[in-house]
Amino acid sequence: MTAPLVALAHDRPRTEIGYRAVAVAFDARFYRAVYTDLPAGMDALWHYRMAGEGEGRDPAPWFSTEAYRRDHPDVAEAEGGPFAHYLLEGRFQGREIAASPHAWAYLDASGWTPPAWQGDGRRDWQGRHRGAVGAVAASLSDQRAVVGADFDAAYYLAVNPDIAASGMDPLDHFLRTGWREGRDPAPRFSVRDYLEAHPDVAASGLNPFVHYVMAGRAEGRAAKIDLGFRYEILSRARPAADRLADARNTAARLRPDAPERLAEGLGRLRDLHVTFSHDDYVRNSGGLQACVRRESAGFAAAGVAHLHLYPASPWPMVRAADEPGLLGVLLDGASLGVHPPSAVARALAEAVTTRGRRTFAVHSLLGHDADDAADILAAAGLSAGFFWLHDFASLCAGVHLVRNDVEDCGAPPSDSPACGVCDYGPFRARHEAAHRRLFERLALTVVAPSQVTLDFWRARSGLPAKGAVVLPHAALTSRTGGGRPRAGVFRTAFLGMPAALKGWPVFRDLAQGFADDPRYDFVHLGGRPDPAAPADFHPVVVSAEQPLAMRDAVEALDVDVALIWPLCRETFSFTAYEAAAGGAAVVTGPDSGNVAAFAASGRGVVLPDETALAEAFASGEIIRRVRGGGRAGGGGLFDLAFSGMTADLIGKGVR
Known part of the structure; x- marks a missing residue:
């Protein structure tokens, strides 16, 4: 869904700005009531723009076309007409307006009593009219007074750290530029949603929050599209295909380090534990990274070196053989640079000794090619190891089994209609095939951190595991x-x-x-x-x-x-x-x-x-x-x- 922020007034030709401003402020009900000669079925605004304005007809009870031309002869031939001139410039210049001579009769007939007339019969309609013109007419200082009580400055600064760092007044920034950038003034108001839900406001170029406070709220307009947070996630989600394309482009720009750095860093390895995951566990934090850190510490305590391999740039799914991808290499937490998988395999084959304790664990295959991983392990003389179920990447590219990132899917059969409507559906076969190659080339014992996870995986997966075991990441122990x-x-x-x-x-x-x-x-x-x-x-x-x-x-x-x-x-x-x-x-x-x-x-x-x-x-x-x-x-x-x-x-x- 594309928000109409790119189509705001300041990006449009001036004639179009004027037309849309007039469209919002125009009072069709008044126009029809006063000018009864309109042909049946003819749109009132269309008539006004095509003929009525030139004939001196008035667009609203609070604006006299004839008086504006008379009192301001310098704008008699203004581009777009006198009403557009007033909306776009005259109101900012302090030019006075007069009510339509038809206003009293119309207001009496409609049963609505207006506020008292001022002085010579002119009326200050600015800031009083309930419709959108009130928002059009408000100056910046007027806008501050109108929305000040509803604007949440603490929220605005918290979600916009760049503004907080600049020292700018948050309300001033929002009124001047923030709303045009899609920044929200309060938790329960969405600039983007309001403009999408109310295209007349978007077309007018008005500040949507000012419009809401002055008119929209009283008119019952929604401040936010309240379709639940799942809609919110869907509306902002990037397709998996786009994320994969970004990963390919980023990976293609990377350059490998000199192979000598890897060879020198590895040296001679006797006792070794190799792990694979989706990122650098030293630089990033999270549950999986904490697990790898604890695993590394456990092997270090036993005098075993720890070699960790991860995709040098983030990948959203497993990597195919024809996709570029360097591996980041860590030895006992120290970086040995980024290298092609084939270079890692060669260096590892040269580094390992003929004797020694060697093991491995696959914590995540994201960003890895299954055959590259198996080749690297083979170079170290490894074929039997452990495969951890930190997520369900072995079942689908949607590693959390959340359909379109909003709803649990339960991993239905890959040919089910449910997969056909999921963003991850087209990539599920890629994940299933990659993990099957890994399990067929290696003797893997599946490790689940909970029994419920292992039971679910067994019910949904047909991968040929050597065995399975449950080992929780932590356990509660008694405390005084x-x-x-x-x-x-x-x-x-x-x-x-x-x-x-x-x-x-x-x-x-x-x-x-x-x-x-x-x-x-x-x-x-x-x-x-x-x-x-x-x-x-x-x-x-x-x-x-x-x-x-x-x-x-x-x-x-x-x-x-x-x-x-x-x-x-x-x-x-x-x-x-x-x-x-x-x-x-x-x-x-x-x-x-x-x-x-x-x-x-x-x-x-x-x-x-x-x-x-x-x-x-x-x-x-x-x-x-x-x-x-x-x-x-x-x-x-x-x-x-x-x-x-x-x-x-x-x-x-x-x-």
């Missing part, structure tokens, strides 16, 4: 402190980055809906705030140095419940465990994978859908279920014992 009594305001938290996939829009809408309810308090614990949600933000970043930062924040803020409502089937969910360890219950939906299984085990509440979630808060049922004890969980305090990932499996003799 016990339960805590719950009383007072019920505190609901969102943990992590405000990402749609993780359910941020659900939390945002809930916080907005109950912002004024004295029973509830909302907090956001994460690395980046989003002022669209009326929630207290507390910066919390989990790191290798502070692995329990989120758990400690949940405990310190006395959180009752963590809303963990992802759009996807979570294979594990660290945030669910962190919430429980900090004494909070978990509330989630039925399609959240291991989150739902975790909550149902006595750690929280599983609700049927978002409507049920809102109803539980409206009725207070959520308070009763969480604070009433029983299987809703919450209140207990725990430590978190983190897994060493593949290092733990090797240590236990799993092969």
Whole structure:
């Protein structure tokens, strides 16, 4: 969907600007009532533009064409006519206008009593008219006065850090240029939506927020297209094909480092563990990256070198053989540059010794070609290893199994109609074929972080795995402190980055809906705030140095419940465990994978859908279920014992 922002008034020829301004301010009802000689069925505006204006007819009760020409002879022949001149220039120049001589009769007949006439019969219509002309007429200072109470300066600065850094007055920036750039003045008003929903406003070149406050709100116009956050995601989504094209273009511009850097960096390798993932786990943070870091630390403790391979530029899916792609190479966390897969294979073959402990784990095949990966492993003398289910990339290019990024799909058969309407459908065969080649060339033991994930994968996948095992990323262990009594305001938290996939829009809408309810308090614990949600933000970043930062924040803020409502089937969910360890219950939906299984085990509440979630808060049922004890969980305090990932499996003799 393309917003009409590119078609605003300042980008149009002046005659068209004038025509559209007249179209918005023109009062067709008045024109028809006064000029009864219009042929039946003829459009009033068309008649005015083609004949009426030249005949001196008036376009609205508050504007006299004859008086404007008489009082301002210098604009008698203005381009576009006197009405257009007034709307585009005269009002800014302070030129006076007179009411139409037909105004009284029309107003009396319509049953509407106007404000008192001023002085010699002229009337100050500017800023009083309920229609769009009020917004047309308002000067910048008038606009400030009109929208000042509705403009959310804190929100504007928070979502526009460039404006905050500049020191500019946020309202002044919005009124002058911000709205033309599509920047929103408040969480519940969308410039883009308003212009799309009301093309007459878009055509006029008016500031949409000024129009809304002065006229649109009273007219019942929608401030935002309220079709739910899923529509919001769809309207802003970039097709998978476009993202793939971007990845190809970026990769084609990369240049490899000298092969000598790789050979020198590798040296001679005896004991070695090789991993594959979708990015650099040292420079990026997230659940998968934390897992690789812990795995690397586990092997380091055992005296084993860790070689990590990842696509040098981001890729949205597996890489085909004919697509360009260099690999980033890390040895024990230190970069050895970026190199072609074939160069990595050659260097690795030369670096490994004839004896030594060598293992591997595939954490993600995104950005990798399956045959390149198998060739690299073969060069190190490896054929049997582990394949982790951090997501469901082995089933589809939509690695989270979220159809069009908005709805759980459950991985139906690839020839199903459901795949035919999904953006990822055309690329599903690519992922299935790539993973099948990998599983056929290697003896892979599948590792799932939860039983529910392994059960689901087995039911949907026909890949020839050597075996399968469940190893959770973390486990709750007992801690002194016990339960805590719950009383007072019920505190609901969102943990992590405000990402749609993780359910941020659900939390945002809930916080907005109950912002004024004295029973509830909302907090956001994460690395980046989003002022669209009326929630207290507390910066919390989990790191290798502070692995329990989120758990400690949940405990310190006395959180009752963590809303963990992802759009996807979570294979594990660290945030669910962190919430429980900090004494909070978990509330989630039925399609959240291991989150739902975790909550149902006595750690929280599983609700049927978002409507049920809102109803539980409206009725207070959520308070009763969480604070009433029983299987809703919450209140207990725990430590978190983190897994060493593949290092733990090797240590236990799993092969």
